[in-house]
Amino acid sequence: MGLVMKSDSKAKRRFEGDLERKVKLVNKALGRILSRKDLISKELREPVRYALTGPGKRIRSAMVLWCCEMVSGKVNRDAETAAAAIEMVHTYSLIHDDLPAMDDDDYRRGRLTCHKKFDEATAILVGDALLTLAFEVLAKEIKTPAMAARLIGELAEAAGPAGMVAGQMADLKATRHELGARENTASPQDALRRMAVPQEKMLRYIHTNKTAKMFRCAAVMGGISGGANEKQLKRLREYGLKIGLGFQIADDILDVCGTSEELGKTSGKDARQGKQTYPAVVGLEKSRALAGKLADEAVAALKPFGEKANALRRLAESLLNRTR
Ligand code: GRG
Numbered sequence: 001m002g003l004v005m006k007s008d009s010k011a012k013r014r015f016e017g018d019l020e021r022k023v024k025l026v027n028k029a030l031g032r033i034l035s036r037k038d039l040i041s042k043e044l045r046e047p048v049r050y051a052l053t054g055p056g057k058r059i060r061s062a063m064v065l066w067c068c069e070m071v072s073g074k075v076n077r078d079a080e081t082a083a084a085a086i087e088m089v090h091t092y093s094l095i096h097d098d099l100p101a102m103d104d105d106d107y108r109r110g111r112l113t114c115h116k117k118f119d120e121a122t123a124i125l126v127g128d129a130l131l132t133l134a135f136e137v138l139a140k141e142i143k144t145p146a147m148a149a150r151l152i153g154e155l156a157e158a159a160g161p162a163g164m165v166a167g168q169m170a171d172l173k174a175t176r177h178e179l180g181a182r183e184n185t186a187s188p189q190d191a192l193r194r195m196a197v198p199q200e201k202m203l204r205y206i207h208t209n210k211t212a213k214m215f216r217c218a219a220v221m222g223g224i225s226g227g228a229n230e231k232q233l234k235r236l237r238e239y240g241l242k243i244g245l246g247f248q249i250a251d252d253i254l255d256v257c258g259t260s261e262e263l264g265k266t267s268g269k270d271a272r273q274g275k276q277t278y279p280a281v282v283g284l285e286k287s288r289a290l291a292g293k294l295a296d297e298a299v300a301a302l303k304p305f306g307e308k309a310n311a312l313r314r315l316a317e318s319l320l321n322r323t324r
Pocket of ligand 1: 056
């Protein structure tokens with residue numbers, strides 16, 4: 001790792017304070033939406049609130065605010081709305097991912113998953129509600145129709161069937177393939193060979209679509225909200241995609257090395273489920289090196305922004321070294 005900033009403790013504290021302020025802004029924007037009785041029916045209010053007020057890290061939404069601030073000098077109301085929208089789509093994806101038909105988990109963000117706290121049907125509907133509501137607030141709250149359409153397009157592309165949903169589908173198929181192979185007592189390696197796709201290529205496809213495109217979307221939505229030009233947006237796209245892929249590799253590493261308490265969800269699950277992860281395919285050491293390389297490349301994309309990009313540089317460092 002070369003370009004990623006090695007923060008001294010003062011700069012690190014400043015970054016952490018800034019992140020805290022960004023998280024507060026996101027929570028405030030979500031609170032505004034939650035308080036709108038016209039937007040959420042009475043029956044859904046409690047489970048939707050439960051889902052949205054969980055202690056998530058708010059990384060994608062904070063990134064929206066930082067990117068807006070970097071290109072325009074301040075966070076504006078459109079960026080806050082975009083941040084709330086991406087956080088709602090992200091939260092929906094976690095709720096649906098935790099369902100028994102998908103990853104089947106009882107804990108998320110250190111609390112019971114939505115279907116465990118309520119029931120499966122409620123969790124499906126809360127996910128549906130958050131996904132739809134994200135686009136409703138973008139359509140209705142963004143200052144100009146042209147900007148609303150751009151933001152809606154970016155978010156739909158990242159979360160939809162050529163983005164997060166495609167990544168999730170490929171992930172499920174790869175995992176089931178391997179599970180099937182285990183049940184037939186063939187080795188996981190045989191199963192992957194039968195898939196006729198090189199492992200690393202498949203893994204990159206899954207992680208890029210399932211995770212990295214949402215990070216790219218966060219960076220771009222922030223840039224659009226702040227009035228970024230095409231050249232700046234290209235840089236933000238590159239930063240977001242690289243940092244998103246690095247974030248997912250770090251997540252794979254944490255699943256192997258972290259504890260359930262630290263993570264707020266069940267650790268060690270990827271290996272038990274036969275999931276395609278970087279540590280499983282290339283080993284821990286190479287995974288760490290790859291995450292570092294991606295963070296460096298993400299930071300390199302920020303060069304034209306100079307010092308204004310310092311928070312985004314530190315974000316790259318903090319995502320590599322995170323413990324949850
Ligand atoms: C259901 C269409 C659909 C997709 C689900 C998000 C997802 C795709 C699956 C969740 C499992 C997983 C490991 C996803 C990769 C992205 C990821 C690391 C999500 C967790 O993001 P964090 O760590 O979560 O930012 P918090 O809780 O902090 O918001």
